[in-house]
Amino acid sequence: MKEETAIFFKKLAQTIAANVPFVVYRKPNENLVTVVVQNTTKLYHLNTFLEKGFVFSPYSKTAHKIIFPASKSKMFEAELSDFEDLGVGVQGVDAELNMCDNEVKNNHILLTKKAIDFIQHKNAEKIVISRKEVLERNNFEVLNSYKKMLKNYKNAMVYLWFHPKVGCWMGASPERLIHMHKNEFKTMALAGTQSFENTTEVVWKTKEKEEQQFVTDYILDTVKDAIKNIKISKPYTVKAGSLLHLRTDISGELKCEDGLGNLIDSLHPTPAVCGLPKHIATNFILENEMYDRSFYTGYLGELNVKNETNLYVNLRCMEIEKNQISLFVGGGITKDSLAENEWRETVFKAEIMKEIL
């Protein structure tokens, strides 16, 4: 390991040990790893999207979004040339990787069937159903796992976030919510999942094509008043860990300089993590999921930092507590869904995270 890299990780280890609010992150396909450390343990809530700093937003629209304000934080960073050489230790069995018990499986399948039925009766077009999988924390070392994530998920936003009054979250998000540089806007519609079998030349079924098209249509409809010169790519296949997704890139220019806040607010949650129509899917999730999504399917990232905003959807993430680690996984349900397949999709998504524990 280069000396500069070793010094960076030593400083990061000291930050983690200090129990102060911090986040370390690396944006997709970049080499720069940034650490933001808040100067005090105060909890700052985001009031307007004009603020500058690192935002961590829960899924719920009514819950407080957290910010590490740039003016109340310091920062250090390192440009890593080689993610293969991070000195990742072998952890052995770090968390009890028990297969899910039958009750968890049965509950998820029952809920998925309920959603399919609800959709087939024309109450909604798509609903994202998710679950939480709790693992016993045994021999887990957070920095070691974070390094594994950096190495394994190069095209993801790989982060570790901590606030002593809130908790600790880690994830590798494949999904951008919004990129804004000056007035240049970018987002993506990401949905549809299958496992990677050594090629991205794959066939997508109608179910996946349709569920991804829902997301594209929704985003286009949502941004059309705020964005001009909209460009849309064709849907294409992207790899996220050992999974493949369908993705459409959408870009354009923000019409009005102070339109960012409204745009973020109207995009979140997209049908990639909630469903359509949005209010019906939202209510279905609230009434039926029976657990708190907390920060899963919320969003996180830089707000107005170096003239840019880069927010990502909080997916493939976990909450790390003293004695346990909770993985959060879900998938989009449509009229053509099969409950057993949807269950398997969540198992694959959980496996991606288990690989780095």
Ligand SMILES: C=C(O[C@@H]1C=C(C(=O)O)C=C[C@H]1O)C(=O)O
């Ligand atoms: C909800 C999740 O992922 C979302 C749902 C997907 C799907 O239904 O195929 C694919 C990517 C994400 O937009 C998750 O990973 O937990």
